[in-house]
Amino acid sequence: MKPGYYRWGVCALLFFATTINYLDRQVVALLKPMLSKEFNWTEITYSRIVLAFSITYAIGIFFAGKLVDTIGTRKGYALSVSVWSAAAMLHALVQNTIGFGVARALLGIGESGNFPTAIKTVAEWFPKKERALATGIFNSGSNIGAIVAPAVVPYLAVRYGWQSAFFWTGILGFIWLLGWWRFYQTPAAQSKLSAAEYAHIHSDTEPEIKGQQSPWLTLFRHRQTWAVIFGKLLTDPIWWFFLFWLPSYFSTIFNLPDNALGKPLIIIYSAAMVGSIGGGYLSSYLIRKGTRVFVARKLSLFIFACCVVPVVLVNNNHSLWQVVGIISLAAAAHQAWSANVYTLASDMFPKQAVSSVSGIGGMAGSVGGILFPIVVGLLLNHYKILGDIGAGYRILFIICASMYLLAWVLVHCCAPKMETVKFD
Numbered sequence: 001m002k003p004g005y006y007r008w009g010v011c012a013l014l015f016f017a018t019t020i021n022y023l024d025r026q027v028v029a030l031l032k033p034m035l036s037k038e039f040n041w042t043e044i045t046y047s048r049i050v051l052a053f054s055i056t057y058a059i060g061i062f063f064a065g066k067l068v069d070t071i072g073t074r075k076g077y078a079l080s081v082s083v084w085s086a087a088a089m090l091h092a093l094v095q096n097t098i099g100f101g102v103a104r105a106l107l108g109i110g111e112s113g114n115f116p117t118a119i120k121t122v123a124e125w126f127p128k129k130e131r132a133l134a135t136g137i138f139n140s141g142s143n144i145g146a147i148v149a150p151a152v153v154p155y156l157a158v159r160y161g162w163q164s165a166f167f168w169t170g171i172l173g174f175i176w177l178l179g180w181w182r183f184y185q186t187p188a189a190q191s192k193l194s195a196a197e198y199a200h201i202h203s204d205t206e207p208e209i210k211g212q213q214s215p216w217l218t219l220f221r222h223r224q225t226w227a228v229i230f231g232k233l234l235t236d237p238i239w240w241f242f243l244f245w246l247p248s249y250f251s252t253i254f255n256l257p258d259n260a261l262g263k264p265l266i267i268i269y270s271a272a273m274v275g276s277i278g279g280g281y282l283s284s285y286l287i288r289k290g291t292r293v294f295v296a297r298k299l300s301l302f303i304f305a306c307c308v309v310p311v312v313l314v315n316n317n318h319s320l321w322q323v324v325g326i327i328s329l330a331a332a333a334h335q336a337w338s339a340n341v342y343t344l345a346s347d348m349f350p351k352q353a354v355s356s357v358s359g360i361g362g363m364a365g366s367v368g369g370i371l372f373p374i375v376v377g378l379l380l381n382h383y384k385i386l387g388d389i390g391a392g393y394r395i396l397f398i399i400c401a402s403m404y405l406l407a408w409v410l411v412h413c414c415a416p417k418m419e420t421v422k423f424d
Contacts, residue, residue: 003200006193007125007134013180014118014138017081020172021114022145022243024088024107025053027169028100029244030153031162033251033258038162039097043384047377049097050244051370053104058366060112065359068117069352073124074184076355077117078177084110085173091166115342115362120355123346124186127203129287131346132297136280136339143273143335146243150262158259219357222421224348227414228361231301231341234407236365237372238308238400239334242268242327245376253390254320264324271328272335279304279336283343293347294418300340301411305404307333312401314394330400337404344411349421 028035032046041049068076087106094100118138126134149169156165187193187201219225250256250264279300286296311330314323345357376396383392 003197004194006190006197007187007201010121010125010184011134011137013176013184014121015141015144016176017077017180018114018118018138018141019145019148020081020141020169020176021084021111022142023149023169023172024084024145025111026146026149026243027088027091027153027165028104029247030149030261031157031165032248034157034162035100039100041097043381044377045097046248047373049100049104050240050373050377052101053108054240054366054369054373056105056108057112058108058363058370060109061116061359061362061366063359064113065116065120065355065357065362068113068120068355068359073117073121073186074180076113077121077180077184080110080113080117081173081177081180082110083113085170085177086110088170088173089167091170092163112362112366116355116359119342119345119358120351123351123354125201127201128293128347129284131284132280132287132300132340132343133277133284134280135342136277136336139280139335139339139342140273140276143269143276143331146269147266147273150247150265154258154262219353219360223414224344224418224421225357225360227348227411227418228341228344228357229364230407230410230414231344232361232365233368234403234410235334235337235341235368236362237368238403239331239338240369241372241376241396241400242331242334244373246327249393250320253393264320267324268328268331272331275304275332276335276339278332280339280343282336283340294415297340297344297347297418298408298412301337301408304333304337304340305408307336308404309401311397314397333404341411344415344418347420348415348418353421 028049032041035041036046039045064076064080071079084107087103087110090106091100091103094103119135122131122134122138153165153169156168185191187198246265246268247261250261251258256264282303283296283300286299287293291299308330310326314326341361342358345361346354349357379395380389380392383389
């Protein structure tokens with residue numbers, strides 16, 4: 001008897017939550033030229049606003065995993081979306097740079113719950129052979145959010161004022177919340193789930209010990225935890241650089257006006273969406289064909305790491321659309337990488353620890369996200385003063401090109417065969 005498809009409806013909810021998550025996150029980057037003029041922001045000022053988000057996101061994601069493991073995915077997601085949606089709308093009320101810093105900090109706290117909760121939900125609803133694909137699908141929402149934002153945000157800002165862009169994107173989270181609370185339960189509590197699909201979900205015969213809490217601090221003793229940490233620490237900052245600085249890059253280097261930024265950004269994030277789903281599909285396909293899980297994941301990660309390397313060619317390329325093509329490949333490779341790195345936690349840890357490990361990995365990525373914007377701001381401000389901001393961007397693309405292969409080596413050293421962790 002074939003299993004049903006209810007689990008894919010759950011995946012759709014995760015996809016839309018992640019779309020809204022990134023839509024809210026992207027607004028300030030798209031409005032940077034407009035807000036910089038109104039509030040007299042320098043590159044360093046803007047990097048500090050990004051930093052306010054990054055710091056609270058890092059702190060929040062560390063604790064979000066443990067919180068979700070304690071209160072469950074249904075309540076955890078509801079809390080996270082409520083906080084970040086309120087924070088997104090709060091941006092519309094601020095009147096100075098400090099206010100933006102506070103609003104970004106609150107947004108970071110709320111948004112930090114998205115990925116730990118989504119990863120745990122995938123672990124609850126999908127067997128291992130489907131998890132990378134499910135993760136790739138929901139993670140592609142980050143790209144849809146980044147695609148929709150350039151098409152919608154500048155229009156709202158120019159037509160109705162920049163405050164309206166924050167207000168209307170923020171309210172979407174509360175609309176999503178109605179659907180989540182109405183349709184979501186864990187598999188054991190979902191009456192609409194068929195017996196065949198329930199059996200399929202639990203086909204890995206992976207027992208979950210009722211009432212056992214994840215030994216949170218002791219997770220750092222396991223090499224597998226450090227594989228997840230390095231997989232996120234070195235690569236997440238690169239995505240955040242793309243997310244927060246690409247609009248400014250195209251505006252500065254290619255002199256694109258605000259209303260012309262949409263097309264190159266939509267192309268890049270469309271490619272990233274394909275990469276997210278394709279990356280999840282590749283390792284899932286290899287596993288279905290009989291490849292061992294750790295071989296499928298490692299091989300996929302290595303391929304995607306190599307696909308980021310050509311971004312170094314941006315240094316010598318002066319054609320807008322060639323640059324868009326190269327960055328599109330790198331963005332697609334990052335999302336493919338990300339879909340598989342997210343899945344490492346559910347591959348190597350029991351379900352009751354998945355959110356905690358995902359939170360630790362997310363925190364590591366956010367620590368990188370805290371440090372890298374400082375470097376970006378100082379580097380770009382330095383070369384801007386020298387009259388050659390393009391040189392600063394060239395150095396940053398060289399850094400982007402090298403980080404994924406370094407991360408792959410460290411992941412492999414920490415978890416050569418990705419053995420499953422067993423708690424005493």
